[in-house]
Amino acid sequence: MAQSWADLPLGRVIRLRDAALDAVELSLRPLPADAPAVLVYHPRPARTTAELVSAVLTELERAAVQLLPAWLPGAEPLDGPAGAGVAAVRALAVELAATTGHFGPFLADLAERALRGSGAGTARFAPEVRAAELAKVLAASYGRGGAAIVVEVPADLDQAAQRVLGAACEWLAAHGGFGVWLTGAPLPSAERIETVRFPLPEHLVEVVAQTPPTPAPVVPPTGVVTYPPVEGRPDPNSAAEKALEAALAKVAWAVGRIWNRRFEAYPHYIIDLQWRAERCAVEIDGPEHRGPRKFEHDRRRDVLLQLDGFAVLRFTNNQVMTELDQVLSHLERYIRNKRDDAHKE
Incomplete structure (x- = not known):
């Protein structure tokens, strides 16, 4: 029996017992200190097998692209998809490879694709190279020593599809060194x-025991990899968080977020999202927050935040994406009022 995330093996395929996917995903936000970098794949x-392996590697590459600059220190100030920016990010990647054991050409191509935001990717490299390098990149993004993939096994697979999925999982473990952990x-x-x-985790034991699993409609589309945010950055999985940060970066009052x-x-x-000095906590809710376990988890956290003096402001993804000006106005009013009150004291 695993006592902690550190007890779960890398480089092997295992099945997680008593592990509903929503409970696993709640356990990974934030990523536990003793866990590897853990991503979730919905086959x-x-x-x-080759087709499925290729699809997984493409998704893992997409994740790595979204996670830059977490795995490439120094890349954050670089912008612009051409010219000096591309040359600089490739040079950074080659320099990093020289000191970390990464394969320099792969890392440089991946860094260039991340800066350009498009392109052919790294398909020119053998699948074995892509798997091994992506495992290193994903682990480095979270400052971890390895990477694992939680695979949610669909309920309606026929025998042929089961064999394909099983073989693909074993391939990823053998050639990428991933822990491949099955649920579903x-x-x-x-x-x-x-x-x-x-x-x-202990704080989820009662939540899981007292609430039913999240219904299937909130599960992401098949073929998608999801992963925890890197602390200090908007969630790459969330278009709403990225859009809100792009807007906040342009206004002076948002400093301190x-x-x-x-x-x-x-x-x-x-x-x-939080402003600590103003005791303001902001939650950006997608459809997964409607599931009973996520709802209960959020409720318990919000109570603790309020007891600690925070106000909790909640917006839906849709509000951020379609009513961004109103969201910004609401946040600005709250932050300015808190600062004005602090100056009066």
């Missing part, structure tokens, strides 16, 4: 896979 149908439906074609009990940082008094909770 799409594939006819062959059984995978009869992989009966030899060890089952390990999921180390549910912190994205996706642990709640200091209760570090097993994370706050989407």
